[in-house]
Amino acid sequence: MTPADYLLLFGGMGLVTYLPRALPLLYLAHREIPRWLADWLGLIPVAILSALLAPILFADEASRTLAFGKPELIVAIPTLLFAIKTHSLGGTVLVGMLLYWMAGVLL
Amino acid sequence: MQKTEKDESEDRFKTDNGGAYNGGTMSRGAIRQGAAAAWPICLGYIPIGLAFGVLARQYGLEWWAVGLMSILVFAGSSQFIAVSMLASGAAAPAIIATTFFVNLRHTLMSSALAVYLAGVNRKFLALFAYGITDESFAVNMARFRSGGWDRWRAMILNQLPNFTWISATVLGALAGQFVPPGAFGIDYALTGMFICLLVIQVYGMIYVITALIAGLIAIGWYVVIPGSSYIVGAAVCGATIGYLLKRTARGRL
Numbered sequence: 006m007t008p009a010d011y012l013l014l015f016g017g018m019g020l021v022t023y024l025p026r027a028l029p030l031l032y033l034a035h036r037e038i039p040r041w042l043a044d045w046l047g048l049i050p051v052a053i054l055s056a057l058l059a060p061i062l063f064a065d066e067a068s069r070t071l072a073f074g075k076p077e078l079i080v081a082i083p084t085l086l087f088a089i090k091t092h093s094l095g096g097t098v099l100v101g102m103l104l105y106w107m108a109g110v111l112l
Numbered sequence: 113m114q115k116t117e118k119d120e121s122e123d124r125f126k127t128d129n130g131g132a133y134n135g136g137t138m139s140r141g142a143i144r145q146g147a148a149a150a151w152p153i154c155l156g157y158i159p160i161g162l163a164f165g166v167l168a169r170q171y172g173l174e175w176w177a178v179g180l181m182s183i184l185v186f187a188g189s190s191q192f193i194a195v196s197m198l199a200s201g202a203a204a205p206a207i208i209a210t211t212f213f214v215n216l217r218h219t220l221m222s223s224a225l226a227v228y229l230a231g232v233n234r235k236f237l238a239l240f241a242y243g244i245t246d247e248s249f250a251v252n253m254a255r256f257r258s259g260g261w262d263r264w265r266a267m268i269l270n271q272l273p274n275f276t277w278i279s280a281t282v283l284g285a286l287a288g289q290f291v292p293p294g295a296f297g298i299d300y301a302l303t304g305m306f307i308c309l310l311v312i313q314v315y316g317m318i319y320v321i322t323a324l325i326a327g328l329i330a331i332g333w334y335v336v337i338p339g340s341s342y343i344v345g346a347a348v349c350g351a352t353i354g355y356l357l358k359r360t361a362r363g364r365l
Contacts, residue, residue, distance in 0.1 A: 025216055026215075034232055
């Protein structure tokens with residue numbers, strides 16, 4: 006691929022990534038958001054993070070089937086407890102990485 | 113109860129948009145607090161960015177192409193997918209369409225952030241939107257909600273990890289062969305981040321229930337339907353069921 010091909014591809018990818026990030030904000034920030042919509046949007050963070058996380062822990066990526074007992078899941082339990090106890094993002098990332106690395110050495 | 117002076121000064125900042133104070137300037141305090149909230153995200157982005165740079169280099173992308181992609185796209189998961197599609201010889205329209213669907217979830221995040229950025233000028237919002245990711249979104253939402261957060265702090269929190277991501281991916285492409293694959297639990301950085309980001313969004317029972325419902329739907333959807341529609345699908349279903357439950361229960365949850 007030539008530099009122009011790359012620019013076109015990445016430009017296209019950038020555009021379809023940027024517009025969903027910008028348009029709702031630009032539109033909604035200058036309008037009255039109804040109560041029900043604000044309430045619904047308030048539940049979006051937990052819903053979206055759980056939707057991102059759950060398949061990582063409970064499904065096999067290659068075959069897209071249910072999987073229990075993945076090291077990701079086992080490590081997630083102490084990592085979750087640490088997160089609940091401390092609410093520390095940096096600490097949780099480090100603890101999770103450390104435990105996952107140890108699990109790789111031990112298992 | 114008599115109000116203290118401190119209460120009153122705090123009340124001035126409480127507006128209809130849930131307590132966010134959207135005036136002010138880019139003060140030193142804003143930079144410091146924004147950066148303090150951003151560093152854990154940066155910490156997580158460094159290993160993932162390095163890993164991405166290494167992978168992209170292995171698939172034949174030059175370091176400058178890696179940098180260009182990170183600057184123009186700035187969306188980790190879709191960048192990984194795009195590189196693997198490039199390697200398998202996919203055409204540009206297919207890669208762009210996939211990117212669109214993978215990143216469609218940002219529509220929801222952008223909408224949710226709008227609640228706290230009401231009335232902010234469009235130029236600011238246009239720049240702010242560039243830095244919206246799963247991680248910066250989650251931390252900003254939690255901070256806005258607990259108060260004492262404003263748009264400048266939120267902007268720093270959006271753009272610092274962005275800068276870190278671009279640098280890390282380029283560095284990975286240039287010097288990545290020195291980082292052994294799977295070292296130091298790198299593969300778990302994102303998962304660890306998601307776990308804590310989920311925890312800090314929980315403000316009561318209804319949030320736990322919503323998370324469980326969205327997670328269950330996501331797993332089922334992921335197993336049955338190929339692609340990445342499970343993220344937006346499960347999030348919308350989960351939040352809607354959670355909202356209806358909350359309305360039915362009328363404050364008992």
